[in-house]
Amino acid sequence: MIRITTEPIDYHAVTEAVRRNDCGAVVTFLGAVREMTDGRQTIALDYEAYPGMAEKKMAEIEEETRSRWPVGDMMMVHRLGHMDLGEISVAVAVSCPHRDQAFQACRYAIDRLKELVPIWKKENWSDGNSEWVHPGS
Amino acid sequence: MIRITTEPIDYHAVTEAVRRNDCGAVVTFLGAVREMTDGRQTIALDYEAYPGMAEKKMAEIEEETRSRWPVGDMMMVHRLGHMDLGEISVAVAVSCPHRDQAFQACRYAIDRLKELVPIWKKENWSDGNSEWVHPGS
Amino acid sequence: MIVCVRLFARAKDLAGVDSAVLQLPQNATVADVRQVLAADFPGVSGLLARCAVAVDGEFANDAFPISANAEVALLPPVSGGQC
């Protein structure tokens, strides 16, 4: 299951959605707005997506992940728009029979999401500046 | 933070307890009563601990984990007693600045918990038999 | 051939628009999209080499052909690995 939303992420619901009796392990990853990055202080982030393609890539990542590990269920949710310090921007929950599988599958899914899904963030620094984060500059 | 309880684990509270503004990543592991093990069907588990030593070992594992990764906060909770299919027996939540750290630290903590903490489980099989799980037999 | 290109994040800010109508040659490819974008929006040219291009919602390399009704998008690097 994948979802893009502008509402706060109910990560408890995301985790509940993947629990299954045949899965002894659930791993949930939460990405949150972090205060300090390379010594600079963030007060908020803005997330923007290329709609349509973002959902499509997330669905592909779910398929990839399911093809590699015995996933019982998985759910990936990304929030867009303005988020304050500490708010959750992304949640990925994966259930598998065993914990090794669940850790690997969840890690793979969030790594691929951050690599492939067209969603960008703009840092709003405490000094009043703001800038899009485009690694490699 | 570590806790041993006979009550159902509120894993949402466990995760909330480790969220911090300086941590962009939270990883939560849940271990649940799985239905099938090596082709046999479980209907319930009973967990028993060596009280005192179990808490002490969990506290040591928290210290070990904090010494290896920049953990913002972490919480490990193990439930004891009788648990039905799907119920959560253990929850481990770890926050770190970055996700690589949080995944590694959470994985390490649950692996060490399962290796070192004197807590045992008894499988109650659907055929009416029950047996303690002691790997290596 | 006329094609509409969507711009995101810093590319959008640098161009000052979130979409641009480009005049492309017949049998144009993604390489032509990049060239015309750089010419029409000089402010974007520095970022352009680091951007991916998507055609109809899929990453496309420079040789990928552009059809007249394609949806084209310029995608700056995503923020991978930062949390």
Add this chain to the structure above:
Amino acid sequence: MIVCVRLFARAKDLAGVDSAVLQLPQNATVADVRQVLAADFPGVSGLLARCAVAVDGEFANDAFPISANAEVALLPPVSGGQC
């Protein structure tokens, strides 16, 4: 020297008791605990070699000395790696 040993999980079921009072020699070690346990509770002897012994809440090897007021526990293998 009299020492009380706590038993858990299958060791407890096999012995039929959750604690046992052992008569140990002076200057006894964990090895003596194992030997006397096996003699007093033959049903446990098969599992014994795979069990750890804890003294005062810490894992202890066979050479570890036992004091008269030590808390000793026999710990069958834990269920690591099963979820």
